[in-house]
Amino acid sequence: MGLKEKLHNIKGKVDGTNWQTMFGAVHTLFYTPNETTHSGGHLRAADDLKRIMVNVVLPLIPILIFGMFNAGFQHNAAINGFPQGMGFFSPEFWNFDNLAIGAMKLLPLVIVSYVVGLGIEIFFATINKHEVEEGYFVTGMLVPLIIPIDTPLWMLTVAIIFGVVIGKEIFGGTGMNILNPALTIRAFLFFAYPTWMSGDKVWVTGAVERTNEIAAGANLDAISGETILGSLAQGNELAYSVSDMFFGFIPGSVGETSTLLILLGGLYLIYTKVASWRIIVSSVIGALVMGLIFNGVVDAGWITESSKFYTLMSTAYWQHLLIGGLAFGIVFMATDPVTASQTNKGKWIYGFLIGFISVMIRVFNPAYPEGVMLAILLMNVFSPTIDHYVVQGNVKRRLKRLKAKTA
Amino acid sequence: MGLLSKKDTKLITDPLADNNPITIQVLGICSALAITAELKASIVMSIAVLFVLGVGNVVISLMRNIIPSKIRIIVQLIVVATLVIIVDLILKAFAYELSKTLSVFVGLIITNCIIMGRFEAFALANGPWRSFLDGIGNSLGYAVILIIVGFFRELLGSGSLLGIKVLGDPIEKTGVYAFGYENNGFMLLAPMALITVGIIIWVQRSRNEALIEDN
Numbered sequence: 334m335g336l337k338e339k340l341h342n343i344k345g346k347v348d349g350t351n352w353q354t355m356f357g358a359v360h361t362l363f364y365t366p367n368e369t370t371h372s373g374g375h376l377r378a379a380d381d382l383k384r385i386m387v388n389v390v391l392p393l394i395p396i397l398i399f400g401m402f403n404a405g406f407q408h409n410a411a412i413n414g415f416p417q418g419m420g421f422f423s424p425e426f427w428n429f430d431n432l433a434i435g436a437m438k439l440l441p442l443v444i445v446s447y448v449v450g451l452g453i454e455i456f457f458a459t460i461n462k463h464e465v466e467e468g469y470f471v472t473g474m475l476v477p478l479i480i481p482i483d484t485p486l487w488m489l490t491v492a493i494i495f496g497v498v499i500g501k502e503i504f505g506g507t508g509m510n511i512l513n514p515a516l517t518i519r520a521f522l523f524f525a526y527p528t529w530m531s532g533d534k535v536w537v538t539g540a541v542e543r544t545n546e547i548a549a550g551a552n553l554d555a556i557s558g559e560t561i562l563g564s565l566a567q568g569n570e571l572a573y574s575v576s577d578m579f580f581g582f583i584p585g586s587v588g589e590t591s592t593l594l595i596l597l598g599g600l601y602l603i604y605t606k607v608a609s610w611r612i613i614v615s616s617v618i619g620a621l622v623m624g625l626i627f628n629g630v631v632d633a634g635w636i637t638e639s640s641k642f643y644t645l646m647s648t649a650y651w652q653h654l655l656i657g658g659l660a661f662g663i664v665f666m667a668t669d670p671v672t673a674s675q676t677n678k679g680k681w682i683y684g685f686l687i688g689f690i691s692v693m694i695r696v697f698n699p700a701y702p703e704g705v706m707l708a709i710l711l712m713n714v715f716s717p718t719i720d721h722y723v724v725q726g727n728v729k730r731r732l733k734r735l736k737a738k739t740a
Numbered sequence: 741m742g743l744l745s746k747k748d749t750k751l752i753t754d755p756l757a758d759n760n761p762i763t764i765q766v767l768g769i770c771s772a773l774a775i776t777a778e779l780k781a782s783i784v785m786s787i788a789v790l791f792v793l794g795v796g797n798v799v800i801s802l803m804r805n806i807i808p809s810k811i812r813i814i815v816q817l818i819v820v821a822t823l824v825i826i827v828d829l830i831l832k833a834f835a836y837e838l839s840k841t842l843s844v845f846v847g848l849i850i851t852n853c854i855i856m857g858r859f860e861a862f863a864l865a866n867g868p869w870r871s872f873l874d875g876i877g878n879s880l881g882y883a884v885i886l887i888i889v890g891f892f893r894e895l896l897g898s899g900s901l902l903g904i905k906v907l908g909d910p911i912e913k914t915g916v917y918a919f920g921y922e923n924n925g926f927m928l929l930a931p932m933a934l935i936t937v938g939i940i941i942w943v944q945r946s947r948n949e950a951l952i953e954d955n
Contacts, residue, residue: 485920499935503942525926 354458354465382507386470388607392598393474393665399594400587401439404482405431407537407584421580421593435482438538439587442477445486449493450476457502468507468514468671469497475515475665478588479658479706480522481535488529492521512713513672516706523706531702536560536584560585561656565644566699571652578655589658599664608668611677612684616663617654619688624650627696645696653692662705663688667712674716676723683719687712751873755881762885763941764951767853772886773933775845780902782890784831784838786883788846790876792823793855797875800863807864816859817850824849854882889936897927 340360347356406426410416416425450469458465476493496518501510523530534540536559561573561583573583581591589595602608627646630636636643654660667673667687674683687708694704701707761767768789775781799819800807807815828846831839839846849855858878863871894900899907899917908915910923926932945951 487920488922491924521926524929525924526922527925529922 354463355455357464383467383470385607386467388605389471389602389665390474392594392601393471393478393588396478396588396591396594396598396661397439397443397474399581399591400478400482401435402426402431403435403581403590404438404538404587405434406582408434411537411540417574419577419580419582426582434538438482439477441486442480442482442484442489442587443474445489446476446493447473449490450497453494453497453502454506457506461506463506466507468501472497472514472518475588476518479515479519479586479661481530482538482587483535483541484522484529488522488526492518492525495521508671510671511717512710513666513669516666516710516713519706520710523701523703531563532559536586560702562645562695562702565648565656566695566702567644569644571648575652575655578652583656586658586661589661592655592660595660595664599660602664602668607670608664609670609673609680611680612668612673612687613663615681615684616667616688619685619690620653620659620663620692621650621688622685623689623692624648624653627692641699642696645699653695657695657705658703659688659691659705662691662709666705667709672713672716674719674723676720678726679716679719679723682723683712683716686715748870748873751870752877752880755877756884757881757944758948758951760881760885760944761854761857761878762882762937763944765854765857767857768882769934769937771845771848771852772882772889772937773930775842776886776890776933776936777893777897777928778841778903779887779890779894781838781841782886783883784835785842785845786879786886788824788827788831789849789852789854789882790879791827792820792849793858793875793879794872795875796820796823796855797858797863797871798868800859801866801868801871804864812864813856816856819859820850820855854878885937885940888940889933892936893927893933896924897932899923 343356344360347353403426409431416423419425447469450473451465454465454469476489476496480489496514500512500514500517501507504510529535534544559567559569561571561578564572577583579592581593583590599608599613603610603613627648628650631643631647636646640646648656663684667684674680687705690708690711691705694701694707698704755761758764762769762772771785775785796816796819800816803815824847827849828839831842831846858875862874866874891901894902895906899905899910905915907921908917910917
């Protein structure tokens, strides 16, 4: 008897019991359920929620694997020194040693993220007697990618419970949320445990442990690694080459470093029409425009080197796309179809403002170096308003046309 | 019960749960968000409101037949303001540190919607004894929520209760901190107070579905 028949057999037994929702979640993971909507007129499309979610998770997998290698690489580079002039396929990066260190750290994060998140989804689905929705598949993969690799597992658990319950379930679950759940989880971590979310100890795995060992009297060298944004905010020079930043051999949250893989993922999302190209393009334009304005301010001499904003302001406008989580946020979070604007014109405005505000927060608020998180959450809140005015504008224009015709 | 009739008892017990000024009427939210980061401040604030609302309700009730209705709001404001100034001066004299923590929010009791609401809705139409009970009931309802919110915010945010470090010392790493626990800084910020109040509202309404409004 194959897996398929077995599952269908079990299904007959659990239907109507409390286990129905939980089993349904497992069942739908392997096979499309053999039942369809009974009532009403429906468009039947191959792109169900599950397929859309899988299409977002797919491009995240290379980023996750890259993140594992990078975690080990950053750890070793912080101890042994950073190798110069690496190509994308350098053996210094892609070796088993790096992978082992990264996987040891990263897999628990992924497992905790899925177990806790899906546990809450199933709990609420059982109470509310509806099916478990697939929305958490993407969130569960995004969360480990946007936090520092050394985040303690219990903090992640607390944050996921908060993010999924307050950010999503109280609004009615998948598809009803106002804020992006993954970013809600990160924002919670960021404000609740700031020492674990910023500074120069959290981005390289082992740095915190090493610091504690030294404090306990061990004779070791301290390791530290500041994100590029963090070090620029303190007025330091850019310490990495452009190719390192593009390939992603830099410290940072697990998934945000490799602009190359994010770019490929973005192209895949646009190709499969899961993500809106309008949002991606307009966000990039928004970030570039804000960067150009800042560069212009520096060139015009309105701001001098003594200003604490000088280093970030004088960063070349296009480099903002390579550093920090801007690229990752634009491709994978700003395009979340639930929380983004729905109208095409609205998407342009929504995206543009995300890019624009991200770079603005970066430069003007060194305490919150990762502006893209706050910018997307802010625009999430405003996206229904944007849609409202776009729709009203359209209604007004058409009424005017109608009047002109009938008059 | 000899002292209170059934109707009078309801005046005290109703605002504690099913007609709570904060979670049901959603009044007096500002102070509930602002001063609940510490349990001690919540308790003192509750006592202050208890005094102002209890005494104020009696005063307004005694004057209810001689206040011209056109200027009743001004009269009410004068009564609250007088009582609030008494509270403020007492705090400054006997608990200076605490009055600095509460800062402007003691003064802002004047604008606490619960107080004006009770004056308007109850004291102007009822006798002094019943008004007194109503004032006590409503300020106790306010106090319950403030203390619950203050309890959780101080416990999770600072790891202490009434200033006593019940979870151990975060710097010396004793108690639960030895296992890697850390205080949740978000609990000390106002948004988390709003969310805590929201969770109380959620729990209360899911236990008693009659409280859910239609919309």
